[in-house]
Ligand SMILES: [Zn+2]
């Protein structure tokens with residue numbers, strides 16, 4: 292049974308890695324992983340173990356009793372400025388050239404050493420911006436539709 296539980300843990304870890312820096316509800320994780328054959332109890336057991344090891348952080352939100360978890364790839368996070376979308380709540384990593392450019396500017400201008408893993412710039416991500424544009428365009432062109 293060892294290999295079976297190791298496999299489930301690996302699937303969970305790769306899922307978390309694919310969603311790095313996102314706040315994931317435990318029930319959503321287990322729902323997504325149930326398609327991969329990972330049991331709900333395995334998800335909860337492994338989340339608790341990973342939290343105890345300090346590999347993931349448990350996030351509590353006011354107004355809900357759901358458990359949220361956040362996985363950060365520490366090595367990756369140290370290299371990137373973080374972009375937080377206030378629309379969908381996702382965190383993105385700015386690409387390395389952008390991060391280096393901004394951090395170098397700040398450091399050379401003010402001598403302030405930037406801890407990249409702690410940086411968060413708030414705004415609206417490309418997906419959410421696009422969705423807003425689509426809605427606006429749909430409204431604009433709603434009278435131009437000629438049917439088929
Ligand atoms: Zn990060």
Ligand SMILES: [Zn+2]
Pocket residue numbers: 376377378379380381415416417418419420
């Ligand atoms: Zn967004």
